[in-house]
Amino acid sequence: MFQVLVNGIIVGGIYALITIGFNLIYSAVRFYHLAYGAVGILGAYLTYQIQKFIFETQGGGLITGFLLGLLISSIVTGMLGILIWKFLYRPLRKNGASNVSMIVASFGLLIILQNLIGLIFGQSAKTIRLSEVTTQGYEFLSASITKNQILILIVTLVSVFVFELFLHRTKIGTAIRAVGQNSQLAAVVGVKTEKVIYITFFIASFLSVLASSLIALEISLKPTYGLMLILKVIVASIIGGIGSMRGALVGGLMLGVAENFGAYYFGSQWQDTVAFGLLVIFLLVRPQGLFKK
Amino acid sequence: MLMNKQKHILLATMLTVVVALVLGGCSTKVANLSQEKIKLGYVGPLTGDLASIGNDEKRAIQLALTASGRTDIEVIFEDSHCNGQAGSNAAQKLVNVDQVQLIMGAGCSDATLAMLPIIQQGQVVLFSSLSTSPELTKVGGEYFFRNAPSDDKATEVLAKLIKNKKIALVSENNDFGQAFLNDLKVKLAEFDTTPVADEIFNTGTTDYKTILQKVKESKAEVLAVISNSPVSNGLVIKQAKELGLEMAYYGTDSIAGSEFSDTAQDAAEGVYAILVAANTADDRVNKLLQLYENTYLEGPASDAYTVLSYDRMNIVLKAIDAVGYDAEAIRNYLHTINYDGLAGYTSFDENGDSSILPLVLRFEDGELVPVQQ
Amino acid sequence: MSLLQIKNISKSFDGLKALHNLSFNVNDGEIVGVIGPNGAGKSTLFNAIMNHINKDSGDIYFDGINITKKPTHPIAGMGIVRTFQDSQPLPQISVQENLDLAFKYQTDISLVSVFGRHKFLQEEQQVHFTKIKELLHEVGLGSKLNVQAQDLSYGQGKLLEMLKVIASDARLILLDEPFSGLFPEMIKLVTKLIYDLSASGKTILLVEHNMQLIEEICDRVIVMDAGQKIADGDFKTVTKQQNVIDSYLGK
Amino acid sequence: MDFIVQLAIYSAIASIAAVSLNYVVGFTGIMSISHASFYGIGAYGTALLLTKTGLSFVPALLLGVLITGLVAAFASVPILRLREDSLMLVSVGFALIIHSLMLNWQSLTNGPRGVKSIPRPEIFGISLTDKNFYLVLCLVLLVLTIIIFYKITKSPYGTVIKGIRENEEVMKNYGYNVSKYKHSVFVLGAIFAGLAGGLFASYIQYISPESFILLPSVFMLIMVILGGMGSIGGSIIGAILITVIPELMRFAGLPSSFAAESNQIVYGIILFALMYWRPQGLFGKYKI
DSSP: OHHHHHHHHHHHHHHHHHHHHHHHHHHHHOSOOTTHHHHHHHHHHHHHHHHHHHHHTSOOOHHHHHHHHHHHHHHHHHHHHHHIIIIIIHHHHHTTOOHHHHHHHHHHHHHHHHHHHHHHHOSSOBOOOSOSSOOOOEEETTEEEOHHHHHHHHHHHHHHHHHHHHHHHSHHHHHHHHHHHOHHHHHHHTOOHHHHHHHHHHHHHHHHHHHHHHHHHHHOBOTTHHHHHHHHHHHHHHHHOTTOHHHHHHHHHHHHHHHHHHHHHHOGGGHHHHHHHHHHHHHHHOTTTTTOO | OHHHHHHHHHHHHHHHHHHHHHHHHHHHHHHHHHSOOEEEEEEEOSSSTTHHHHHHHHHHHHHHHHHHTOSSEEEEEEEOTTOHHHHHHHHHHHHHTSOOSEEEEOOSHHHHHHHHHHHHHHTOEEEESSOOOTHHHHHSOTTEEESSOOHHHHHHHHHHHHTTSOEEEEEESSHHHHHHHHHHHHHHHHTTOOOSEEEEEOTTOOOOHHHHHHHHHTTOSEEEEEOSOHHHHHHHHHHHHHTTOOSEEEEOGGGSSHHHHHHHGGGGTTOEEEESSOOTTSHHHHHHHHHHHHHHSSOOSOHHHHHHHHHHHHHHHHHHHHHOSOHHHHHHHHHHOOEEETTEEEOBOTTSOBOOOOEEEEEETTEEEEOOO | OEEEEEEEEEEEETTEEEEEEEEEEEETTOEEEEEOSTTSSHHHHHHHHTTSSOOSEEEEEETTEEOSSSOHHHHHHTTEEEOOTTOOOOTTSBHHHHHHHHOTTOOOOSHHHHHSOOOOOOHHHHHHHHHHHHHHHHTTOGGGTTSBGGGSOHHHHHHHHHHHHHHHTOSEEEEESTTTTOOHHHHHHHHHHHHHHHHTTOEEEEEOSOHHHHHHHOSEEEEEETTEEEEEEOHHHHHHOHHHHHHHHTO | OHHHHHHHHHHHHHHHHHHHHHIIIIITOOOOSOHHHHHHHHHHHHHHHHHHSOOOHHHHHHHHHHHHHHHHHHHHHHHTTSOHHHHHHHHHHHHHHHHHHHHHOHHHHOGGGOBOOOOOOEETTEETTSHHHHHHHHHHHHHHHHHHHHHHHHSHHHHHHHHHHHOHHHHHHTTOOHHHHHHHHHHHHHHHHHHHHHHHHHHHSOBOGGGGSHHHHHHHHHHHHHHOTTOHHHHHHHHHHHHHHHHHGGGGTOOHHHHHHHHHHHHHHHHHHHHHHOTTTTTOSOOO
């Protein structure tokens, strides 16, 4: 039983990490950036490629290869995130596109990105690993956690903590929150909203690559994971409260735990039903989610 | 009123585009008849979850064709997207427009079952190396052949191996998984053994730790993974080892191949596989896998289906040489053939099912080695 | 007997008292002005009457019937219509369709009516229908029937909104700043339309900032400030009251 | 020529679904992504009735459509409480729940193995094994659908639902019971989706949950958006294009190694470009 909770928290941690990025973008530009899942997976593929390059040709260690790959691909994908806003979404918004047409456009982008990944990296699954040997998890309180999971937990906690600090302590952080609250007002007060949106897209894409690469440790990489991830992220962000950072954290964890308990008691084939049942219930009972007023 | 004029122009262009495309369709048909090249069809999952195995099939056909040196034969590859409507369209196009007499393919039973009425009506031979669902034996019809053995043979072998042990079954919630699972349960019941755990997971599931937790609590001695996706097989076994489940692992035919070993890596050690055709003891198989790796710079996602598809192409070539390119003649010829293929001696019974029997193999330091029962 | 009775309704949005036990009556056939500084709660009053927002306390009676808790559409069905502050007609449908929607006699709209035999407008409806056609030409919208409403100018949009009010043939009409943003000759046209309405026995509640128009049109004036009624009477006496002047000068 | 006839049949069935979706999304502004689920319920309803109860084609199809209507009536209560993007999301949630019911309610739907050998329909004794007769059946039903929806959208009722699309609050102010209209629009749209589903099932003679998952709903939405919101002719052309073009791409002779992915990329580009240049679609009058 406790093991199921542990599994839920670890998966939930990853969902939370991605949902934070997703909510950040939503609060800045007010629409669901569906292609966000594919951006993260693209970044994870980059991490895989860099790690393979370092490990096989440069003879570097798996872990150093992974960390270096993570850093490089997060920055590169962060740039990509900015370009996506600047050349794809902003012209649409300037053209007077409504929220609904922005969602439809971003779904189109998701399909394009997913198939580009399929073309470039091929359809077969790729694996990122940190050690040659599959090591058995460490036992404590009748639950076992593997090395990867511990790393995921640590990185999730650290990035959530650093992110909260960044958001509330630094100037840019407050600017992002101001734009999130009310972009017109922020503009009036002199916040350069355009620059803030760039930073938001950079950070969000950075986080999504981080989380997608971590997930790849557990479930390897396939081009179709983008859609799967974004559906989970939407559920988590609605539960937590669309646009709120703390909501993203709680929403992600709740989704992870709910899915795992659903799988445990009803069988894993009902896992998605539990997740989307939760989405429907929250949209009806509390559409603004847990943390929004 | 600009709005209306603009609308009429757009309407007109749209209609001309559609008409042009449709006519385009017909004109290529006329062109085909003039060339005397023999046209074979292939319909399989080139996108979607089974894309990697579909690509294996396609590459195996291309390898066999180049190896045979035949220039008078051309294979038209169509993607079934693992979906009924696309599969039936692909088959209809091949039968109706390309006038093929024989189609290789049919992977996901969605596309297969949607193609069967077209095959039977068009009286074209359908030769599959991927669909193993036992239900096709009855429904296939006289034009349906397959050299991949029906699952009821595999379940027989597996049932004998794991009878009266504490068994945990983890199966994928798709046509292959559920058909195999139900068949296996029936066979196990004959040996009056009932599984201690019976978990089903949706296609595309990636986190199996919670299912495996239930398997752990069921104190099973044997874990049988029933899925035709190499990634799912790999993840289940890897996560089971991470959870410290000490039990014998059994998998099905999609275990042999790079995609599974990449995902499971060293966790694959000691895993039993009930599978067909990846018998590495036969050096023709090794030569083919090596040829595949040299040509495509990566190992096949599944050795079994690559070998079966390779055999299939050679069987079709043999049939055409023997009786000419006519569906009726090929159909009768296939009933009489006993081909010495990489997957073993292949002959077809009256339902078109193949005589090939699955072997029991075991992963020993990265290699699949046959195990004597 | 007064047509509309507001009995000490109050409504606060987390602390801000939008309406604070406000009470007043409007008699049949009267034109009553509602004035007060911005944020005095005028629009909130209209929202409260139409039950767009539910009230914290108090009751509203229309023609003697308690409509406090009724959903918006039955209230409108009883013969009340309201315009929104800078309301424009529905944009992506034609002027004709906008009018049809407001036309009171378009009652039994159901799927059955689509396929059933098309009921011919009774004589009384026919009269009403021709009257609107005339008004359309009068205000210069006669030629724009099939134009998408979004292609009209702001002024023409406001005029169309007034015509929709007339078409609805409602007994009580809540006008929320019908004159705002209009050129002088448009204001004359709207004023004429209001007089026509009043002449045909309609009761009007008019929210407006333009004081001359209020003085010219209204029989009686209610002054609101911070959600409370601070004066109720004819224009002259009310504008002399000290507390009204203070509220406007922002003391 | 069977290939062309089969394409025509699939286009006609897709057009019926697209026109009914346009009635819900284009005319009334209810952004529902669960249309393929009703298409699926219609298909399963008809297929199960045909295979399990031995009913003949016409009663099975009508009953299948009725069942879809009932399910839609229940589903519309939660779905229509929301608007715009949250309605889209709850309808996605509903679609996925229906899909997993199809997948896991094995006793009823035979789960992932789907429903096999659905008999080809017999109407008044004419057996429709011949594709041409089936095409005639589909075209007759398509024409019927067009007439019905044309008549509705041109009638005063049509004006009311267009008014609801524009602004629900204003419509309430004029005394219209907005939720009653939205429910009846949602259910009628679902009924025609069920009809299309029933026709699809008895033509393809095998259905499984895979063909009714999220993607078909999105494809239907693309048909309506491409064709044009609020234009019946537009949705039909959109349906024909989305059904026919990928099949004709088979002739384009693209090397199949990247033909499959490039098809999908073309859809993505169509979606994005449309939202930029013509959000109202080719023939539509209303921007989403």
